Amino acid sequence: MRRAAALAAALLLTVSGCTGGGDEPGDKPREGVLRVLAGSELADLKPILDQAERDIGVKVRLEYAGTLDGVRQVVDGRADGRYEAVWFSSNRYLSLHRDAQRRLRTATTTMISPVVLGVRRSAAERLGWHTRPPTWADIAEAAAGHRFTYGMTSPAASNSGFSALVAVASALSGRGGALDAASIDAAGPKLTDFFAGQTLTAGSSGWLSDAYLRRQGSSVDGLINYESVLRSVGASGKLREPLTIIYPRDGVVTADYPLTLLASAPAHAADAHRRLGEYLRRPDVQRRIMTETHRRPVNPEAAPAEPAAIPPELPFPARPDAVQALLAAYYDKFRRPSRTLYVLDVSGSMKGERIEALRTALVALTGGAGRFERFHNREEVTLIPFSGTPGQPVSYTVPAEAPEAELGRIRERARELTAGGDTAIYDSLMRAYGVADEQAARDPDRFTSIVLMSDGENTGGLEFAGFRARFAGLPERVRGVPVFPILFGEAAVTEMGALAELTGGRTFDARSQPLDVVFREIRGYQ
Amino acid sequence: MKRILSLVLAAALAAGVAVAVLLDRAAGPPSRxxxxxxxxxxxxxxxxxxxxxxxxxxxxxxxxxxxxxxxxxxxxxxxxxxxxxxxxxxxxxxxxxxxxxxxxxxxxxxxTPMAIATFEPIAALLRAEGVIGRAADGTWTFDVARYLDLARRRVRWDQLDDNAVYPVRKDVLVSTTDPRSSNSAAMYLAITSFVANGSAVVRDAEAEARVLPLMGRLFHDQGYTESTSEGPFEDYLSVGMGQAPLVCVYEAQFVGRAVQGQIKPGMLLAYPVPTVIxxxxxxxxxxxxxxxxxxxxxxxxxxxxxxxxxxxxxxxxxxxxxxxxHRVPVTANLVNVVDTPSYDALESLLRGIEKGYGDGTP
Structure with a gap:
């Protein structure tokens, strides 16, 4: 009897083991489950994907990555076996990699959204853009004349910024074909005009919107982002002044969100991919996508009656060297240069592996990191190591040409960092704001931000409450400088969150990923 | 007692398996x-x-x-x-x-023959340039030689005379797929290389060298292209003229969508002269x-x-x-059909074009 019961129980266990709905991440491929490496902006599809599971029995598990990081995972094969599909705003960047094609199979376009301008109504009216849409050249002219300022994401970190960069460069190149290195050079002066108006940068489209909402009414007239993001911001009820959507009349670059099966995916995943693709393109689902996420349908049967016309699509470069040259010129020449201050904890608790990780992370930014993640030409970098008191700030300015010698000096300084002593976070931060203020008095026209890396609680000097009070009294020109706290070791998570909130920054987590990866991610926000 | 129960259970289990097998059979064709x-x-x-x-x-x-x-x-x-x-x-x-x-x-x-999907206003513009015409049976034609002449001179849409409908600062180029991966782009290359080679199939290195610069431009100046033929055709269907004024398609794609009722008024199909099948x-x-x-x-x-x-x-x-x-105006008799180059000659042309995309990764 007992044996029979045990047998029955074992059978039951086997059965439930096969069909149970465990949600553990990183497990093996399973029938009916599609593990998808996706752009973070697709989080807004969750209700629709939940409905898909109920309607067609395909469970979608999205894991998020930035476009460029996702591309890296596909190209070097890390995505194989961990995911069955990838789903980013576009496969264009991916296709520049020669090896990418053989790692991908069927791509199903699911929805589209052009990258356009959202301009606060009064500014749009002041510029006359609400009645006659401008060309990219008109926008560049307004930017150069200080009549228009905007926020845009960092093009090496985020697809909306990359699309905008390609659109404006294509339009201003004067060519009718895809960009090449020569046409980028030719468009250089006008592109510098255009980017003179960029006063806000971000590593992701979502954060860009948040940063705009925080600053609205002050120094930023608008945003360059996906039409869908701009409409979502408009519908959020958080805008003090509505955003008028402006479609540059000489063309745009459009995201088309291809749900793409990986070549390594097993047959059951191919089937799930096909069924999910068909489901997402059903007219009723397409309409729901349109209503809830403001992206446009791709199925002509679901097209709205009177859609705002999308301007012509500008050619997207297919040559990797053209894209390289464009990104390099953006960071090293066109955009306003950055001013970055690194407030670095070298207290006793940082001894050993931690200080070594910090050295490595900093050294990577002097050349070892990806081409567009290192310190850029013209960038002003200040290192402020601290323990019980702030150390002596040392500033470096990477020259516009031949940056290697200065980068070498930063590298040398990073290698010399040694640990010992207490942790005076807020005294050191105040010191950083003081340095930023002196620098801004001398040279105001830069993107300025502070990175705070600490592995523990504040143990000396000013407390957070005291810092908060002093922050309110800072001069106007530095009160907008955000702090990006890195959560490392035993960092005070809540307090760091409050600090980011107070200064308009955001936290980055280096407890779950290596410090150098986090340092590189922050580059998108500098 | 215990043993009897075990036996009963085992029998029940065996019966269950048999029933499951029978049920599977009964489900019909899938198991056979x-x-x-x-x-x-x-x-x-x-x-x-x-x-x-x-x-x-x-x-x-x-x-x-x-x-x-x-x-x-x-x-x-x-x-x-x-x-x-x-x-x-x-x-x-x-x-x-x-x-x-x-x-x-x-x-x-x-x-299925290769064809060009376009829109009435675009057809009217290109008719004035002699690129689009009308065949005796009423179907539209696309003169490849005239088109290549525009491409050779890098004519932009906004440079065409009396163009109020599509004054776009982009070269007049047919949208294709990626020639490095897709058959429809290779078929398009078969057509254009034939015409560029003085109405002769490209067979040798000399002819290849002659046509390659212009052939390269037809693809490279488009910039990014999608890897399957559904890609650009979907842009045509869902976004329309702005994104895809001229798209190289298989005739079958156009007809298939017409059967599904997805071809809207103003969309039309033109047959390249010559074309390939x-x-x-x-x-x-x-x-x-x-x-x-x-x-x-x-x-x-x-x-x-x-x-x-x-x-x-x-x-x-x-x-x-x-x-x-489904009232799709198709041509019953394709008269001007040319041969595709041999596999090796086409492959060699494609490799030449592939080189033009440059090396390396971003």
Missing amino acids: TQPVRGVIGSEKQAFFDDPAVRAAFARHGLRVQADPAGSRQIATSVDLGRYDFAFPGSSPAADRIRQRRQVTARYSPFS SRHTLVPLTPAGDRVGRLLTTDPQLQRLAARHGFRTADAAQFARVTAE
């Missing part, structure tokens, strides 16, 4: 059908995914699973050992596979694959379904019936 796996050009995916097509195969005891891939990939890099048949979109690619796998048999169940050629790799080829060629139901997907089959009346029923 033989799975057949093929690798196909992606332009035929909609056909193989069609439930009616699956049902037609099931009636013959086959369950066909078709994996889409670029025709060029099928001919060169796909591991054919996993498949019962290969079904690329062109006969040169099929010939290459037959050579590679030492297969003599082949089936050509249907074909994409002969969808199935190469059997196993006896089961051979059955698929034979059925596609001979089964009336499958032939009828192929026509509904816009393909031209052996019986011209089927295609005529479908296009008449």
